[in-house]
Amino acid sequence: DTEVTQTPKHLVMGMTNKKSLKCEQHMGHRAMYWYKQKAKKPPELMFVYSYEKLSINESVPSRFSPECPNSSLLNLHLHALQPEDSALYLCASSSRPGEKLFFGSGTQLSVL
Amino acid sequence: GENVEQHPSTLSVQEGDSAVIKCTYSDSASNYFPWYKQELGKGPQLIIDIRSNVGEKKDQRIAVTLNKTAKHFSLHITETQPEDSAVYFCADGHYNAGNMLTFGGGTRLMVKP
Numbered sequence: 001d002t003e004v005t006q007t008p009k010h011l012v013m014g015m016t017n018k019k020s021l022k023c024e025q026h027m028g029h030r031a032m033y034w035y036k037q038k039a040k041k042p043p044e045l046m047f048v049y050s051y052e053k054l055s056i057n058e059s060v061p062s063r064f065s066p067e068c069p070n071s072s073l074l075n076l077h078l079h080a081l082q083p084e085d086s087a088l089y090l091c092a093s094s095s096r097p098g099e100k101l102f103f104g105s106g107t108q109l110s111v112l
Numbered sequence: 113g114e115n116v117e118q119h120p121s122t123l124s125v126q127e128g129d130s131a132v133i134k135c136t137y138s139d140s141a142s143n144y145f146p147w148y149k150q151e152l153g154k155g156p157q158l159i160i161d162i163r164s165n166v167g168e169k170k171d172q173r174i175a176v177t178l179n180k181t182a183k184h185f186s187l188h189i190t191e192t193q194p195e196d197s198a199v200y201f202c203a204d205g206h207y208n209a210g211n212m213l214t215f216g217g218g219t220r221l222m223v224k225p
Binding site: 004006040041042043045048056090092096097098099100101102103104105106108 | 146148153154155156157158161201205206207208211212213215216217218220
């Protein structure tokens, strides 16, 4: 199994809503990542979890809250988002930090 | 890596022709150079990568070359097919050192049948 699975694929939310993005991998990878990608741009790193601990937070606003319940799961909790937060949110994993990245298909988020 | 520049930003080729995308990096300590292909509505997929101890790597119609002295690396796709149409991203990093990848700006490749 070489897949990183993300749900939901699409999400529309209002600025007062609370929602969560989910990511799962069963490759035994110990590093998991959240990236944000705007149209026609490369992915931008948001958070890195290494061995289930948050190791990198790229100065992301607190309205984005990551969580790593175990080595296979990664969540991104969303609250009070702004329209400019609309983007494709990508989860990725690697066997260890800095090694080959495997991306999921992403969640296309629209904030109204 | 520190900064990765990717050219061209768009590339249109006829089916069967070759396509070349070039990236230049600035971090002399970088030793890992992957290439990702992103199709519409999907996440980036790793298609080939190279480490700094080799100058070239091939996988069927895809090859990557690395020139460490000039700090550039290139993706070569031969006998292009319509399904090669996608956005391609290069990146650099320090493999197995815990550093995160730095991505180039992307190249939209269009293969015309």
